[in-house]
Amino acid sequence: MTTRRCLFLVLCIFCAPISSARGVFLEADQNVTVPIEWIYVGRVSASDQILLTFALKQQNTNKLKELLERVSNPHSPQYGKYLTLDQLSSLIQSSEETLKTVWTWLRSYGVQSCSTVQTSDFLKCFMPVSTAEKLLAGSKFNRYTNGHHTLIRSLVKYEIPEEVAEHIDFVGGVHRFPSKMTVISKAWKTSRHTEAGFHLGVTPAVVRKRYNLTASDVGSHANNSQAVAQFLEQYFHQMDLTEFMQLFGRSFVHHTKVDKVIGSQGGIKAGLEASLDVEYIMSTGANITTWVFSNGGRHESQEPFLEWMMLLSNMSSIPWVHSISYGDDEDSLSMAYMERINIELMKAGVRGLSILFASGDDGAGCREVRRGINTFRPSFPASSPYVTTVGGTSFKNPFQITAEVTDYISGGGFSNVFRMPDYQAAAVKSYLKRMKSLPPASYYNVSGRAYPDVAALSDNYWIVSNLIPIPWISGTSASTPVFSGVLALINDHRFQKGLPALGFVNPLLYSLQENGTSGAFFDVTTGCHLGCLDEKTEGQGFCASLSWDPVTGWGTPNYPELLKALLVGNGDDP
Ligand SMILES: *[C@@H]1O[C@H](CO)[C@@H](O)[C@H](O)[C@H]1NC(C)=O
Ligand SMILES: *[C@@H]1O[C@H](CO)[C@@H](O)[C@H](O)[C@H]1NC(C)=O
Ligand SMILES: *[C@@H]1O[C@H](CO)[C@@H](O)[C@H](O)[C@H]1NC(C)=O
Ligand SMILES: *[C@@H]1O[C@H](CO)[C@@H](O)[C@H](O)[C@H]1NC(C)=O
Ligand SMILES: *[C@@H]1O[C@H](CO)[C@@H](O)[C@H](O)[C@H]1NC(C)=O
Numbered sequence: 001m002t003t004r005r006c007l008f009l010v011l012c013i014f015c016a017p018i019s020s021a022r023g024v025f026l027e028a029d030q031n032v033t034v035p036i037e038w039i040y041v042g043r044v045s046a047s048d049q050i051l052l053t054f055a056l057k058q059q060n061t062n063k064l065k066e067l068l069e070r071v072s073n074p075h076s077p078q079y080g081k082y083l084t085l086d087q088l089s090s091l092i093q094s095s096e097e098t099l100k101t102v103w104t105w106l107r108s109y110g111v112q113s114c115s116t117v118q119t120s121d122f123l124k125c126f127m128p129v130s131t132a133e134k135l136l137a138g139s140k141f142n143r144y145t146n147g148h149h150t151l152i153r154s155l156v157k158y159e160i161p162e163e164v165a166e167h168i169d170f171v172g173g174v175h176r177f178p179s180k181m182t183v184i185s186k187a188w189k190t191s192r193h194t195e196a197g198f199h200l201g202v203t204p205a206v207v208r209k210r211y212n213l214t215a216s217d218v219g220s221h222a223n224n225s226q227a228v229a230q231f232l233e234q235y236f237h238q239m240d241l242t243e244f245m246q247l248f249g250r251s252f253v254h255h256t257k258v259d260k261v262i263g264s265q266g267g268i269k270a271g272l273e274a275s276l277d278v279e280y281i282m283s284t285g286a287n288i289t290t291w292v293f294s295n296g297g298r299h300e301s302q303e304p305f306l307e308w309m310m311l312l313s314n315m316s317s318i319p320w321v322h323s324i325s326y327g328d329d330e331d332s333l334s335m336a337y338m339e340r341i342n343i344e345l346m347k348a349g350v351r352g353l354s355i356l357f358a359s360g361d362d363g364a365g366c367r368e369v370r371r372g373i374n375t376f377r378p379s380f381p382a383s384s385p386y387v388t389t390v391g392g393t394s395f396k397n398p399f400q401i402t403a404e405v406t407d408y409i410s411g412g413g414f415s416n417v418f419r420m421p422d423y424q425a426a427a428v429k430s431y432l433k434r435m436k437s438l439p440p441a442s443y444y445n446v447s448g449r450a451y452p453d454v455a456a457l458s459d460n461y462w463i464v465s466n467l468i469p470i471p472w473i474s475g476t477s478a479s480t481p482v483f484s485g486v487l488a489l490i491n492d493h494r495f496q497k498g499l500p501a502l503g504f505v506n507p508l509l510y511s512l513q514e515n516g517t518s519g520a521f522f523d524v525t526t527g528c529h530l531g532c533l534d535e536k537t538e539g540q541g542f543c544a545s546l547s548w549d550p551v552t553g554w555g556t557p558n559y560p561e562l563l564k565a566l567l568v569g570n571g572d573d574p
């Protein structure tokens with residue numbers, strides 16, 4: 001890459017600067033409203049350095065999609081034949097023409113300080129704000145704060161020359177504010193309940209018992225690994241994990257420390273989210289090497305989520321399972337951004353990585369389209385066809401380890417952006433047919449990708465944060481690391497049998513379940529999640545039912561059966 005880059009620098013001396021007559025707006029559909037937690041500080045001075053991320057057009061994205069379908073389809077001869085990062089790079093990297101055009105454009109404005117990733121499809125460049133505002137015609141950069149952190153963003157749309165726009169999907173660090181997906185602490189609500197024993201709460205022992213994990217169900221393969229990713233101001237403390245395991249981890253073998261932290265862990269105060277993710281992925285995925293990706297957005301103009309995505313393309317050796325509790329409203333993001341992130345998720349899939357996202361904590365969500373006209377509000381990346389999305393449940397009887405019911409917050413529904421993938425078409429069709437009553441058709445898009453795929457408990461967890469045990473922590477931020485750890489345990493057994501990692505597991509999951517529940521999941525069949533508070537829907541989104549549903553997916557894991565079902569190799573009949 002370095003050689004190629006130098007070559008372009010040389011070439012560009014002979015290139016005329018790009019001075020197009022016509023400009024094109026990139027991401028004209030991106031919501032540029034400042035979220036309420038951020039306030040305007042002031043204009044950025046012209047000489048301040050800004051870091052812009054150029055998502056360069058890639059090659060062979062159709063091939064990538066086909067390849068992902070083959071390597072993750074258990075009936076395909078190519079099942080489990082994953083690509084290395086080098087092989088992926090050869091397939092997908094931006095063309096020489098793309099690199100040359102973008103470099104020429106940047107050079108013509110004096111931008112030189114750029115770095116790329118191993119797949120040569122992103123460029124991250126430092127430049128003074130004055131340069132950025134010329135490069136991205138129309139942009140005006142301001143500083144914003146949420147009290148802890150500052151960001152540089154432009155609320156004004158930008159144009160770039162037409163001949164360059166052909167080669168760029170979007171520019172990161174301009175419009176998007178980090179989303180705020182927080183765990184729910186219901187302490188204030190439940191403290192009013194005084195029923196004896198209510199504070200039982202969900203602990204690792206409870207989760208392990210419910211999902212049939214015995215003391216011997218811990219990882220043991222040296223090369224197995226799992227990770228959680230955290231964004232902006234979310235830090236965990238090793239000390240919290242140690243205390244958590246002392247309090248709650250006596251019944252199973254586990255690690256007491258995170259094995260590797262990628263990125264900055266600057267915070268003094270641990271975040272609830274970070275504590276939750278780490279503590280629970282290490283309780284189901286017990287005794288498995290665990291990494292934390294901590295993307296603080298060190299520079300004011302970074303997008304922490306995008307940083308994480310790029311990092312995946314810059315590391316050849318990386319954990320097999322990733323748990324991410326992060327999401328934005330689909331309607332707040334530009335199509336170009338979502339489509340590109342979707343490709344990045346496919347890139348992870350062809351490498352055999354399993355990427356799990358929380359389905360969100362607002363049920364079906366709600367958005368007012370026009371006065372008095374509402375629709376549901378899907379969340380992205382939960383709605384990507386190339387991730388495994390995890391919904392939430394609660395115990396039917398909060399005092400006991402019983403059957404589970406829908407947690408009304410469990411995110412779910414249908415994407416308005418991504419088409420329904422083939423692997424789920426039969427399951428979704430069957431749901432729509434089975435249900436006697438569904439929300440009005442105008443609230444959702446039946447042709448879209450439906451989610452979640454699976455679920456786990458999401459209510460009433462105990463965590464330790466800043467050395468204090470805290471009860472009543474809830475949200476799909478809890479169910480996602482729990483389910484991720486279960487998949488990591490299954491990978492462990494696969495590795496021991498010489499099988500490849502599960503990778504993108506949805507096609508396999510849905511094919512197992514073709515004929516209804518097979519015992520691998522505890523089917524969640526009761527309860528509905530939240531929707532719009534209006535007369536037409538009376539506060540309700542979708543309802544759970546037998547088999548797959550857009551509230552709890554296939555249900556929650558019955559580990560021994562799920563393990564059996566997922567220990568399939570190429571050619572085996574699942
Ligand atoms: C990718 O990794 C290389 C080598 O480790 C590094 O020089 C480069 O800055 C990284 N790229 C980005 C965008 O961070
Ligand atoms: C798993 O748990 C359920 C309910 O807790 C139980 O009925 C079942 O027998 C357990 N074992 C297996 C192997 O499914
Ligand atoms: C824990 O994992 C290590 C490998 O990382 C393995 O050697 C050890 O046997 C495992 N412990 C148990 C109890 O399985
Ligand atoms: C773990 O991975 C390394 C490098 O990829 C490999 O050399 C080693 O044999 C692997 N170990 C096991 C136990 O599979
Ligand atoms: C844009 O974002 C703001 C703040 O998050 C939100 O209130 C508004 O509804 C969004 N608008 C659109 C069109 O998505």
Ligand SMILES: *[C@@H]1O[C@H](CO)[C@@H](O)[C@H](O)[C@H]1NC(C)=O
Pocket residue numbers: 415416417418419420445447448449
């Ligand atoms: C419904 O989803 C499809 C893609 O799955 C999309 O083309 C269409 O625009 C969506 N309709 C609405 C109203 O959002």
Ligand SMILES: *[C@@H]1O[C@H](CO)[C@@H](O)[C@H](O)[C@H]1NC(C)=O
Pocket residue numbers: 511512513514515574
């Ligand atoms: C589903 O049921 C049909 C008919 O009973 C059977 O032929 C098929 O093998 C089953 N599929 C799975 C995945 O169990």
